[in-house]
Amino acid sequence: MKKIAYSMIPKQLHLVITGETGAGLSFVVRRDHVAIILAVTLSTLTALAVGTWLGIGFFQERTSLALKTTLQTDALRELSENFEQKLKEQLSAQKNAWQAKEGAYQAQIQNLKEEKEGVICRYEEEIASGDISIARKISGLLAELEQEKQEKQELLEKTAVRLDERSRMIESVMSRIGVDVKVGKKNTANSGGPFIAIDEKYSESLLTRSDKYIKTIRRMPLGYPMQGRLTSGFGRRSDPFNNRPAFHAGIDLKGKIGQQIKATADGIVTTSSYDKNGFGNFVILRHGNGYETVFGHMSKRLVKQGERIQRGQLIGLMGNTGRSTGPHLHYEVHYKGKPIDPKKYLSVAKLSFTVPE
Structure with a gap:
């Protein structure tokens, strides 16, 4: 191209x-x-x-x-x-199911109503036919109740007598150691009047009085702290070291080294210590109600300050510590801060009573 x-x-x-x-x-x-x-x-x-x-x-x-x-x-x-x-x-199926359940519930309710009416009818028939039997049963129950009432009254009277006897025994012990308690004497001569049964209030008062006495006695230093011979009493005496007149605030109980010494009442240990020129190993217990006890010249102390003690509990062993001429226990009882003669509290251990059953 x-x-x-x-x-x-x-x-x-x-x-x-x-x-x-x-x-x-x-x-x-x-x-x-x-x-x-x-x-x-x-x-x-x-x-x-x-x-x-x-x-x-x-x-x-x-x-x-x-x-x-x-x-x-x-x-x-x-x-x-x-x-x-x-x-x-x-929804249609659920509605049908609910209707079926409702029908079943209605049938059950109707059956229960019929059963209730039948039970009521039977009870009415039994009550109508059993009036005499019921009356007899009621009469028997009333008789049993009356018998139980009498037995209860007899038991109450026996209990009151026992509580009264125990109260008089405790009052006698407390009077023996110098606690101001008036002890009434039983005397049925030249007496009379209508009989009035002992009621529960009287028994409760006796029980309260007995409990009060027992609580008081548990805090009173009664009996011997150990088995021993009294070698020096309470009060004026010649000092065993210098033969000068002195005041002895307790008593001396002769014993053997290691012999057990026990608390004479419930209390708390306020002092557990050693004094070379005094009590040697000694313990002081506070019992409440104004009472305290002192235990001196022990060879060993077995309780500590603040410890709670019960009557008869071992608190120490006999010894010859401190200003002492031989193995013995120096024991004092104090009331409201002053030493008192423990001898009358020791004498309670020799009392004998017959406790009514």
Whole structure:
């Protein structure tokens, strides 16, 4: 093909457009504008092609989306219709079940009512036919109650007598050691009057009095702290070391080294110590009600300060410690802070009583 040089192209080009019939159209285009026209034409065609392609894609996508939307709508409508149908079926089944249970409950209630009426009728018949038997049973119960009442009264009277005897025994002991207690004497001569049975209040008062006496006696230092011979009494005496007149605030009981020494009443250890120029190893017990006891010259102390002690409990061993001339126990009884003669408290151990059963 022969190439045409650009200079060989005329400066003006004539474009003639004509049809089979009719007049033709003629356009004059300059040579310099042909390239521009071709570029614009080509760009326009390209833009039309791209726009056509994008429009076709958008249309297809919109059509697909609309189709999906239609399908999902149909599926949701079908699911909703199925769910509603199932829910109606379940509610109907539940309602039928409740109605069946209600019918069963009503039947049970009716059966219970009938059984109740039958039981009431039987009880009415038994009560009507058993009036005489019930009356006999009531009479027997009343007789048993009366017998129990009499037995209770007899037991109450015996208990009151025993409590009264014990109270008098305790009062006698307390009077023996100097406690101010009036002891009444039984004397049935030249007496009389209507009989009035002992009631529970009187027994309670006797029991309260006995408990009070027992509590008091448990805190009183009664009896010997050990078995031994009395070698020095309470009061004025000659000092065993210098033979000068002195006051002895307790008593001395002779014994053997290691012999057991026991508390004469319940109490608390206020002192457990050693005094070289006095009692040696000694213990002081506070018993309450104003009483204290002192135990001196022991070889060994077996209790500590603050310890609670019971009557008869071992508190130490016989010794010869401190200012002492030989193995013995120095024993003191204090009342309201002052030493008193322990001898009358020791003498209680020699009393003998017959306790009523």
